[in-house]
Amino acid sequence: MKxxxxxxxxxxxxxxxxGKHTVELLEKLGCEVDFPEQQTCCGxxxxxxxxxxxxxxxxxxxxxxxxxxDYVVGPSGSCVAMLHEYSxxxxxxxxxxxxxxxxxxxxxxxxxxxxxxxKVESVNASLPACATYHKSCHMTRLLGVKDAPGKLLxxxxxxxxxxxxxxxxxxxxxxxxxxxxVPISEQMVDEKVRHVEETGAEVLIGADCGCLMNIGGRINRxxxxxxxxxxxxxxxxEVK
Amino acid sequence: MAxxxxxxxxxxxxxxxxxxxxxxxxVASAQERMQGKRLAATEELGNWxxxxxxxxEIRTHTLxxxxxxxxxxxxxxxxRGGHVFFAxxxxxxxxxxxxxxxxxxxxxxxxxKSMVTExxxxxxxxxxxxxxxxxxxxxxxxxxxxxxxPPSHIVVPALHKNKEQIRDTFKEKRGYDKSEIPEELALxxxxxxxxxxxxxxxxxxGCNFAVAESGSISLVTNEGNAGLVTALPKAQITxxxxxxxxxxxxxxxxxxxxxxxxxxxxxxxxxxxxxxGPKDEGDVDGPEEFHLVIVDNGRSNILGTEFQSAxxxxxxxxxxxxxxxxxxxxxxxxxxxxxGPIGAVLSPLLxxxxxxxxxxxxxxxxxxxxxxxxxxxxxxxxxxxxxxxIVEDEKKSPFGEKLAMKGFQLAASSPSLYKTxxxxxxxxxxxxxxxxxxxxxxxxxxxxxxxxxxxAPSKERFRDWxxxxxxxxx
Numbered sequence: 044m045k046x047x048x049x050x051x052x053x054x055x056x057x058x059x060x061x062g063k064h065t066v067e068l069l070e071k072l073g074c075e076v077d078f079p080e081q082q083t084c085c086g087x088x089x090x091x092x093x094x095x096x097x098x099x100x101x102x103x104x105x106x107x108x109x110x111x112x113d114y115v116v117g118p119s120g121s122c123v124a125m126l127h128e129y130s131x132x133x134x135x136x137x138x139x140x141x142x143x144x145x146x147x148x149x150x151x152x153x154x155x156x157x158x159x160x161x162k163v164e165s166v167n168a169s170l171p172a173c174a175t176y177h178k179s180c181h182m183t184r185l186l187g188v189k190d191a192p193g194k195l196l197x198x199x200x201x202x203x204x205x206x207x208x209x210x211x212x213x214x215x216x217x218x219x220x221x222x223x224x225v226p227i228s229e230q231m232v233d234e235k236v237r238h239v240e241e242t243g244a245e246v247l248i249g250a251d252c253g254c255l256m257n258i259g260g261r262i263n264r265x266x267x268x269x270x271x272x273x274x275x276x277x278x279x280x281e282v283k
Numbered sequence: 284m285a286x287x288x289x290x291x292x293x294x295x296x297x298x299x300x301x302x303x304x305x306x307x308x309x310v311a312s313a314q315e316r317m318q319g320k321r322l323a324a325t326e327e328l329g330n331w332x333x334x335x336x337x338x339x340e341i342r343t344h345t346l347x348x349x350x351x352x353x354x355x356x357x358x359x360x361x362x363r364g365g366h367v368f369f370a371x372x373x374x375x376x377x378x379x380x381x382x383x384x385x386x387x388x389x390x391x392x393x394x395x396k397s398m399v400t401e402x403x404x405x406x407x408x409x410x411x412x413x414x415x416x417x418x419x420x421x422x423x424x425x426x427x428x429x430x431x432x433p434p435s436h437i438v439v440p441a442l443h444k445n446k447e448q449i450r451d452t453f454k455e456k457r458g459y460d461k462s463e464i465p466e467e468l469a470l471x472x473x474x475x476x477x478x479x480x481x482x483x484x485x486x487x488x489g490c491n492f493a494v495a496e497s498g499s500i501s502l503v504t505n506e507g508n509a510g511l512v513t514a515l516p517k518a519q520i521t522x523x524x525x526x527x528x529x530x531x532x533x534x535x536x537x538x539x540x541x542x543x544x545x546x547x548x549x550x551x552x553x554x555x556x557x558x559x560g561p562k563d564e565g566d567v568d569g570p571e572e573f574h575l576v577i578v579d580n581g582r583s584n585i586l587g588t589e590f591q592s593a594x595x596x597x598x599x600x601x602x603x604x605x606x607x608x609x610x611x612x613x614x615x616x617x618x619x620x621x622x623g624p625i626g627a628v629l630s631p632l633l634x635x636x637x638x639x640x641x642x643x644x645x646x647x648x649x650x651x652x653x654x655x656x657x658x659x660x661x662x663x664x665x666x667x668x669x670x671x672x673i674v675e676d677e678k679k680s681p682f683g684e685k686l687a688m689k690g691f692q693l694a695a696s697s698p699s700l701y702k703t704x705x706x707x708x709x710x711x712x713x714x715x716x717x718x719x720x721x722x723x724x725x726x727x728x729x730x731x732x733x734x735x736x737x738x739a740p741s742k743e744r745f746r747d748w749x750x751x752x753x754x755x756x757x
Contacts, residue, residue: 062745093670217647260735
């Protein structure tokens with residue numbers, strides 16, 4: 044199966060390891076992976092801030108970039124959800140709307156792709172650790188990916204997943220919200236870190252670099268001994 | 284602006300809210316309780332998503348035919364001997380209501396809980412006209428006694444107060460001398476209010492839904508006070524937002540089920556009152572005179588716009604009860620009687636961007652509100668629409684942001700610019716980086732690093748690694 048990587052700007056620039064693990068994992072599962080290198084960012088920061096004219100230009104570029112791909116797979120629920128938003132952006136431009144819908148139809152978040160398209164629930168990973176999983180809001184609520192990460196994590200050998208209290212609550216990232224509304228965002232991320240601590244887990248797993256950057260950043264600032272891992276890293280872990 | 288409840292600046296209100304540890308713990312535990320009850324009550328139905336769809340369809344249909352149903356409602360109210368007044372502004376509404384109060388020579392007015400009368404500041408208008416106004420919903424009664432403290436929640440107006448504070452208010456204002464046990468407090472309030480019901484000249488209620496086909500109004504309460512407000516005084520005025528209408532009793536049935544389950548997690552509340560016009564000859568209870576005041580106050584400006592679905596709202600507060608922002612800042616931080624996600628959407632629509640320009644941004648767009656709404660208002664999407672409007676139509680976004688977004692557009696739609704820009708990230712940030720983290724970020728990074736570390740850019744971007752790997756034949 045041919046898969047085009049949508050690596051997301053955060054993974055490209057800040058979390059290149061997430062991208063590497065995504066490539067290796069998909070290849071391990073028999074996919075032929077390519078990386079359309081014209082890709083940039085999904086445009087979410089501008090879209091959510093209300094700059095829709097600017098977002099349209101970015102969206103057009105991304106639609107063109109992936110026009111020839113069979114599947115587009117990215118290690119971030121929220122960025123993939125943004126690809127699904129493009130058709131709303133072009134609601135008055137039928138040609139682009141159709142192209143946007145085509146892109147949405149073939150775009151998947153990584154775990155969603157593995158479970159729903161590849162029909163795989165065990166990726167033969169092993170990671171002996173006590174962990175908890177942070178659900179990203181956009182991945183669960185906008186993209187509707189609720190069960191895939193849990194199914195895959197359950198099969199990771201040695202991994203003990205503790206339920207995260209109030210897992211439905213946002214971590215307070217929200218893109219520009221995190222810098223525009225610092226006093227509120229700070230309270231939200233603090234609460235999230237408290238809940239993570241309550242689980243006693245040594246590892247926090249997430250499927251979205253944005254949330255992980257926020258929660259991880261607060262964990263570092265507070266000097267908590269909790270390791271933050273992207274789900275791609277976990278699913279590509281092997282104890283040799 | 285009448286629904287405005289504070290002249291403080293937004294971030295000052297937020298600071299006050301965030302530092303109010305008592306209020307925050309009260310709100311957090313109330314949210315948890317109400318969320319749990321709501322989930323149990325909705326799951327019990329088994330097909331909640333179908334119910335929500337039905338709720339949305341009813342609201343959409345009604346709003347798209349609002350003229351027709353308002354006319355039908357108005358005709359039927361008049362047919363049953365009631366009076367109808369369409370108020371396009373809050374001033375018109377208050378003028379009409381005070382005129383009726385004066386005609387009836389009303390000294391004392393009893394009210395059941397109503398957000399729209401808060402919105403139009405009816406109480407102060409009536410007080411100016413010489414009436415004594417008594418709120419009879421327990422929460423509203425407490426707030427009124429406590430020097431007119433504004434409501435902080437749509438359904439539970441005194442959510443921000445604890446029982447000790449209520450005891451002190453009763454003590455100070457009404458000579459209460461018992462404990463802070465809720466039952467004792469409630470009994471005291473009941474004794475006080477009973478006298479008020481009996482001696483009132485005029486009853487004023489809000490309206491959960493008006494039924495167009497019969498010209499009826501319905502009220503949903505858990506305390507039974509609305510029943511007394513409508514049964515005892517000789518005259519009654521019901522004030523409704525113009526969108527609070529259903530075509531027939533059949534839709535009322537569905538909307539009330541959605542309301543009770545979504546707001547407090549009940550299948551039904553204790554009292555659902557249905558009233559049609561003044562009392563008939565031979566009726567024991569009920570007003571001799573009935574007035575229905577239908578308030579626009581900015582609502583018709585929302586009709587036919589991208590925000591129309593905000594008028595679907597049935598004021599259940601399910602969105603408020605799931606909102607993490609509301610939990611940390613409290614209802615008063617919104618500066619409007621409409622708090623929480625629906626408040627962030629409605630307040631700028633009804634009260635203007637000048638007073639409420641920050642509210643659309645006070646959301647992480649987590650969409651918990653959209654998920655909880657029983658009539659499927661896409662609340663987080665409406666917040667994005669507000670932001671778009673502020674940026675593109677009102678042109679009110681900060682200059683620096685505009686510049687940054689233009690830069691973003693250029694970089695993100697031009698691969699070469701993007702590649703050059705990101706390539707230098709690691710070296711540009713190197714002076715600020717310590718052990719792979721940035722603790723004191725320059726310029727625009729400062730707000731982030733004030734509370735969190737920022738990750739150092741990877742030494743080798745993914746795309747560089749990928750290229751190298753391809754060249755090396757994997």
